[in-house]
Amino acid sequence: MNIPDHKLSQLRQLEAESIQILREAAAEFDNPVMMYSVGKDSSVMLRLAVKAFAPGPLPFPLLHVDTTWKFQDMYRYRDQVENELNGELIKYVNQDGVKMGVNPFDFGSKKHTDIMKTDALKQALSKYEFDCAFGGARRDEEKSRAKERIFSFRDAHHQWDPKNQRPELWNVFNAKIKKGENVRVFPLSNWTELDVWLYVWLENIAVVPLYFAAERPVVERSGTWIMVDDDRMRLEEGEKPQMKRVRFRTLGCYPLSGAVESTADTVPKVIQEMLLNRFSERQGRLIDFDEEGSMEAKKREGYF
């Protein structure tokens, strides 16, 4: 008895698989949390989680690791999400970093990110004793991600060992850990950037307006546009903010996020531009410009 119309479109199949992953982790771990970065991937992941547990509330809190240097638009959007959320949102700032006065200008992008993002995340996971952290990373984002597991094991120091990962077969996930260890779970592993945008569009998911083109005050640095988002921005000699129609492909700390000139002000237009341009997505993110394979190094250190 083969019923031919029992077909799932690829997007619905990805959705069903992600929901299976979210439920599996929520059932198997004692104290999961969802890392919520305010970006589009987080927004899609959050929607999938809402679907997985509807009509019930989210069975885990969201965690926003705040570097204190995000775009103002991101904070506004986050607070809006928090208001509508049927669940809890934890905001975590590395107070040691604040006391040290860490910022992207004096400390450089690497140190700033290490302290305010990587260390902060580890602190938060340890403080609340989370044994599972959902992340919105995708395998298509970057080469070294292609081999990442969906349930990615981390030792008690939050470290990831590429040589010592558990084999992952079918959709039977091994969630067994010892006390102090934790697992990063990536429900969007098999989604591509196009899938994420398409889902945002089809599901009418609100995202931070920065993804869409608008006139913004920017300065040019290392070939990309940096937005002057507040008065903490340090201008170099001779630099003068100018208004440009730009949008952001990825969002992070505003002094470290490069914008591209664009006229795309709707989701379909953004997708159109993305497909026609065929740039690698992370080009706009300055922290990746270090060395080849730097993403892998960051991962080992516990960045993701």
Added chain:
Amino acid sequence: MTDEKELIREDIEAYLAKYRKKELLRFVSVGSVDDGKSTLIGRILYDTGMVFEDQMAAVRAASQSDEPDLALLTDGLKAEREQGITIDVAYRYFATDKRKFIIADTPGHIQYTRNMVTGASTADVALILIDARYGVLQQSRRHAYIASLLGIPHLAVCVNKMDLKEFSKDVFDSIRADFMEFGKTLRFKDIQAFPVSALLGDNVVSNSENTPWYDGPNVLEYLETVPVSADRNFDDFRYPVQYVIRPDLDYRGFAGEVASGVIKKGDDVVSLPSGKTSRVKAIDTFEGEIDEAFAAQSVTIRLEDEIDISRGDMLVKPNNLPRATRRFDAFMVWMHEKPLDTEKAYLVKHTTQTVRAQIDKIHFEVDMDTLEEKPTDGIRLNDIAKVHISCHRALYVDDYARNRQTGAFIVIDSLTNNTVAAGMIALEGSSQNLEDAMKELHAESAMEPKTFVSPAERMERFGQRGATVWLTGLPGSGRWTLAYALERKLFDQGRTATVVSPVGEDLRSMISAAKAVTDAGLINICAFPSPTKKDRAELVDRLGENRVVQVYVNTDEALCRERRPDADFSGFEPPENPDVTVSLDEVRIDKAVDIILNALEARGQFEDH
């Protein structure tokens, strides 16, 4: 992609409407080193426009010659790049105007069998590369065998490097014939062969002018059209409950992914293991109720009756049951450096259930050279074997060939939590009725009530093998003093040792006690009188020769008699071949302890340093 570019430019919404409806196809690509797998995948990605400009720039920069080396597109982790070969499964994504694809890119060498198995577990198609110059080598047969074992329905055989064989029809035909013959022994729904040059692009994404004699599809065409939606099992409804959603007293939904089959609102269902029946009241999704759900959909089911159901339970239909069983056979691929231990209890995760289980019998191993059964004394990394498994409680299973969801399981080491094996259940015999199923579900554990901690595990925990140090000697020879001194020294060295000295027991009970302590992995020290050869023979017989260390405490008889004038010295038979002899009138106690320790070490009693 080029055709689609127009559509993207002209009408993005029409393009998106089309893209979202695409079907997903997962395939695993396998080849041995240098067969051209990376080049083929790189070629597909490049020719379908899936390569970003900056990626291509990096590839051009890294290429040895003027032509970009497309194989570099699929390189993964740094360490692997340095070694020059892929050593893990890498997942890649691309889409054409017909389908979206997920490639599980896996190495083909025998030492990476576990990686191939991982990639194969979810694949719809296996794409196997063969070097046209060498024909069907044993490794290609092995790849096909593994693909078939993992239940991949479709096999695509790419005969690569045809350019080096002048695109000869004869070469291709003979390789194809060879493979088809072999393929008959496997379980694929269909097998297709392609004459390709990954390097030059022939028959990869476009038909080649160099092979006018070939009128089949090119590789991409095949991937775009091979029918896969009917591969799922839509016949047997299986619904492992993943999560119970209970926001308030009025709502109780059982969330899960339909593993197989179809369920409609109003259908009768039975819940395992309770055997209670009910009817589907609603199938909920976030978007609202739906009338039916089918394999691979994640939904939430509500029932008419309040029956107690929790995670790990399974909803099925009363007239179509899985096998409820605590014992089954399975093909298993061992995935860990530490070999299978048939005496230990592992965890088996099957659908949403995790149970303790023992892999208690190895029927045979599959010889990776001949693909035939061979007897074996153990299962090691990358071995494939048919085994028997006994579980603590019943699982609800199907034969893997019929159901890739409810026929699959993983094995977890409960000590390290590593995933150590993957299993494919092999069921024989007729189906079970509900009555039989209930009997099985109410039965006791199928694991024999004996220890599930194996000697190997104890050894690992204690860093030592269990043994009994048995001291023999005349009354007054100083056996007990030596025994306690030895215990102290062992303890100081971090060993786990004890002196067993019950008062008023007979020799038989003493030997039983010695055996229990030795079985537990401890170093047992005992100086109970055993004057005759027969006494010691009984000890050795019960404990096994390799677990007894006989120490003859050969203290001068005159001294012993002087110390213990009242003791009975008659009938003492000195041991003939003791492992160690110490004379406490000649060496001091601590020296004697060292002699015994050295002997223990020399026997390999301790594992570490």
